[in-house]
Structure formats: C-alpha cells, structure tokens
Amino acid sequence: MQMLKQGKRSVDEYYKEMELLLVWDGIREDPESKMERFLGGLNEEIPGFVEMFPYHTLQDLVDQAMHTKRKIQQETREKSYASHCIAAPWRMLTLLNAITINRLLNPSLATMSKLLYIT
Secondary structure, three states, X not given: OOOOOOOOOOHHHHHHHHHHHHHHOOOOOOHHHHHHHHHHHOOOOOHHHHOOOOOOOHHHHHXXXXXXXXXXXXXXXXXXXXXXXXXXXXXXXXHHHHHHHHHHHOHHHHHHHHHHHHO
C-alpha cells in the first residue's frame, strides 16, 4: 500500500484504487494522512500545482488534481501543435499556394466561392 503510485492511471482511477486498497487492507487513516498519501502517489508534475490552491477535504484535493491534470494535458497538446506548425511551416505555405494557384487556374471557382460566401 505504501508503494501505490498513479502511473498511467487517471487521477480518478488512482484515487479509487487507493480508497479500495485502504478498505481491503483494513487501514483507517485520518483525513490529513489520506491526503498526504494521495499527494505522495500522484505523478510528479501534479502535486506542486495542486498544493498552490486551498483544499480542505480529500475530495477537494482529488478535484484539484483532476483539474490540474487536464490543464497539463491541454498545454502539452497546444505546445505539440505549435511546435508542429513551427517545425513544418512549409505545410501551411503549400496549402496556401495550392489554393492561390487553383484560383488563378480556375477563375470561375474563385468567383463561385465568393458567391457562396455572399449568399
């Protein structure tokens, strides 16, 4: 039980497993000890952020940890997307060039697209 870590589980899955193991092992802890155990098993990027916000109950702590994990995942996705665009700016230019060339070669398509946006 001392070695329980979040690992690849979601915060909620980790919390539920911790609670289940406490019951199975017959361990009764005061709320502060449970919160300390929970924080100690979270993946290393989460506790530092979680502890910056006030919490009074274990459920507050779990909710804040889940919120923090979502934010970290969102920022990771945004950085990944930004680095993808920066690493290959030619992809965007290629798309813009293709659209421009298509309009030059097919002026009727450019006119039709303008009409579609107007109507």
